[in-house]
Amino acid sequence: MTLPVPRLGPYPERPRAYPPDQPAHLPIRPLWLCRACGLPWPCAQARLLLKAEYADHPVDLAVYLSGLYHEATHDLFRLNPHEGPTPRELFERFVAWGPYRKGIVQNQ
Numbered sequence: 001m002t003l004p005v006p007r008l009g010p011y012p013e014r015p016r017a018y019p020p021d022q023p024a025h026l027p028i029r030p031l032w033l034c035r036a037c038g039l040p041w042p043c044a045q046a047r048l049l050l051k052a053e054y055a056d057h058p059v060d061l062a063v064y065l066s067g068l069y070h071e072a073t074h075d076l077f078r079l080n081p082h083e084g085p086t087p088r089e090l091f092e093r094f095v096a097w098g099p100y101r102k103g104i105v106q107n108q
């Protein structure tokens with residue numbers, strides 16, 4: 001019996017640069033700092049652009065963010081196992097702000 005090979009997590013390639021001639025708000029790995037503004041990724045601008053890009057595809061955004069949460073946990077825990085962000089902090093940063101927050105689900 002052959003088990004399926006786990007796929008690699010998503011590559012952080014969104015949001016696209018906007019305006020197109022400006023640097024994209026994408027993370028520098030393994031630090032997960034924004035290339036454009038230097039803030040922890042996803043920065044406010046990246047979140048704004050992601051919400052706009054995925055406005056019609058909230059499930060895709062939730063899956064993308066959850067995948068990057070896994071990737072970032074992998075990078076940041078190896079980078080700084082003792083003083084890095086906690087799992088809760090990373091979850092808040094990557095996943096909790098996105099679609100399917102409890103409040104949004106309750107309001108549907």
Ligand SMILES: [Zn+2]
Nearest residue numbers: 025034037043
């Ligand atoms: Zn940024």
